[in-house]
Amino acid sequence: MRTKILRAALWTGILAPASLLAQQQPMPKQIKVKGKVQFNVPADRPAKIWLSRDNGTGKAIPVDSTELGPDLTYSFTIKQDHPGIYQLNVLHWDRISFWSDADVTVSSRGYDTAKMKMKIPHFYYVKGSRDNDFINQMELISTNGYLRMVEDYNEEYFAKQHKEKSGDSTWIHYLQTRKRYNTGSDDRKQRTDLVMKMYEDRPVTIYALRGRSDAEGLAKLDKLIALYPWLTEAKDMKATILKNKAQQMKLQPGQPVPSIAYPDAMGKVQGLEKYKGKYVLIDFWASWCGPCRQAIPKVKALYDTYKSKGFDVVSVSIDTNEKAWRKAMEEEKMPWEQLLSDNKDKTMEEFQFGGIPTLYMIDPAGKIMGKYTGFSPEAEAGIKKILEERTVAPKAKSAAVPMASF
Missing domain, CATH: 3.40.30.10 (Glutaredoxin)
Known part of the structure; x- marks a missing residue:
């Protein structure tokens, strides 16, 4: 009797195999996106927000746009066949990505009010589903990794300047010889690998595979393609990566430079x-x-x-x-x-x-x-x-x- 109940449960989906659940994952046909900004743009600039979708080829496809409301809020209704990666372009300043398997809410700074404007990455938390939290974590890793790289570069630059001006090499010697617990690139990889394990085989991990042309990245894409037939972006992404790899071979040292016109x-x-x-x-x-x-x-x-x-x-x-x-x-x-x-x-x-x-x-x-x-x-x-x-x-x-x- 117990065996019959177990079999029945498997076929009715109560205890469906992981691969079957992956193929039959509920796909919301419509979600809401709500956003708010802290600062509006000057009167001579468009107070608009643009919404686009990543189709796996590296080129975002425009989906919709809207005006920022008087209360500095905006919203979108997304109609879709299956979840995917979307990006908000807020006032031509902030760019915020999310996974569309549930309603999302985000608050951002908006237009930069500083006199000296510099576009640097900024992390914004997008409130949504657990899968969307994968993108939140990847964005934070990327933002902090970039800022650490800039900080390391600046410190080494000023240490060299200090040596040239004063003749004191203590600072630059320390930076060039000290044993670090982890380099910036190693730290970023370690954190990324951990989050990938936490979300192993989830469709949202396609976000971290964009542009990865190594054997491991391509193998993960192949797995997503097999697990999620509806995730057409995975197939398109693999084709784009292979195309780019072929083009990169044409740009190796010793190859003729592409023609320019x-x-x-x-x-x-x-x-x-x-x-x-x-x-x-x-x-x-x-x-x-x-x-x-x-x-x-x-x-x-x-x-x-x-x-x-x-x-x-x-x-x-x-x-x-x-x-x-x-x-x-x-x-x-x-x-x-x-x-x-x-x-x-x-x-x-x-x-x-x-x-x-x-x-x-x-x-x-x-x-x-x-x-x-x-x-x-x-x-x-x-x-x-x-x-x-x-x-x-x-x-x-x-x-x-x-x-x-x-």
């Missing part, structure tokens, strides 16, 4: 052919990017030092606001060629970057020598070493699809 400040389409025989630094930037603007004086110093030795720079902006691009060019007065991408997403995909400034060093034959994310002291030293020693790109490790070169 972007309009200059006069509207004339330009490429890289004219730079044959020169070392070229391609700098991807934007007017709104603080680190990009801070790097420009350092790039100018490189340009002034090495331009007579066969070195040039080409800046490619991914601005979508041409007026802002032209205003930034006027302010920065960069003496090298300025180009504007006519398709930001395509440019970022072709050159495989998600953050700026991103720089590529190209040798006189049009081959990639190196890629730098951010103009760090290490990047600057690497570029100088190439120019001083007149080295060229190594032989490519594997053949790539033919691409334009000088």
Whole structure:
């Protein structure tokens, strides 16, 4: 009798196998999103909130938008076939992600009221389901990890400055030789791995697998695909990751640089052919990017030092606001060629970057020598070493699809 009851329970779903429950997970067809901000935008800016959904390809799909109410609140009603990752763009300032398997509520600061504005990550708790708490934890790990990285970089920078100005090397020696209990990257991985174990095999873990091209990440995606046939984003994400991996192989040192055909400040389409025989630094930037603007004086110093030795720079902006691009060019007065991408997403995909400034060093034959994310002291030293020693790109490790070169 007990065996019969157990079998009946399994088939009726009371004690259904985990894989069966995964496939038959209740999917709310409609949820409510409620939000409130502390500060409104100035009168000359749109007081709007935009809602988009991550479809697994790395490109958010716009879903809806609304005006901020007089009481600084807003709301959305989401109609869906299955839960997924959504993002709120609040007043073009805060960006907040959540999982849509239940109603959610969020409060954020809103528009920055400081005189000096800097866009840095900020964590906001989204009240929702237990699965949504996975995203809350991942966001907090990411935010704190970024802030720790900036803090570590700043301390080392000022320690070096202190040594140069005073001759006292105690501070920088301590930073460079002390044994840390954990590096920033190790700490972040340890925390991420723990949360992944806590939510093992849950569909929301797809949030942490975005962009992961390692074998473990792809295996986890395969598992989600098998467990949750309705989670179409997992299949699309895997296809996108594999496509990006193939493109990354084309951008390894020794490979020809992808062809460039972007309009200059006069509207004339330009490429890289004219730079044959020169070392070229391609700098991807934007007017709104603080680190990009801070790097420009350092790039100018490189340009002034090495331009007579066969070195040039080409800046490619991914601005979508041409007026802002032209205003930034006027302010920065960069003496090298300025180009504007006519398709930001395509440019970022072709050159495989998600953050700026991103720089590529190209040798006189049009081959990639190196890629730098951010103009760090290490990047600057690497570029100088190439120019001083007149080295060229190594032989490519594997053949790539033919691409334009000088």
